[in-house]
Amino acid sequence: MIFAVFVGVAPDHVAKVRLLEMIVQVNEKHPHTYLSAGINNAVDSFCKSCSCGA
Numbered sequence: 834m835i836f837a838v839f840v841g842v843a844p845d846h847v848a849k850v851r852l853l854e855m856i857v858q859v860n861e862k863h864p865h866t867y868l869s870a871g872i873n874n875a876v877d878s879f880c881k882s883c884s885c886g887a
Contacts (some may be wrong), residue, residue, distance in 0.1 A: 837853070850883055853880060
């Protein structure tokens with residue numbers, strides 16, 4: 834995971850949820866800038882991996 838590359842550790846559940854919230858907020862504010870089929874699939878996978886159900 835890219836987070837671990839930059840920070841040196843894997844994110845815990847709380848960090849995953851906060852990152853997801855930030856990703857969703859940015860995508861809602863700038864949907865055409867950041868959203869593509871690949872990103873959408875990545876966000877869906879991320880949601881499943883952190884069990885947040887979004």
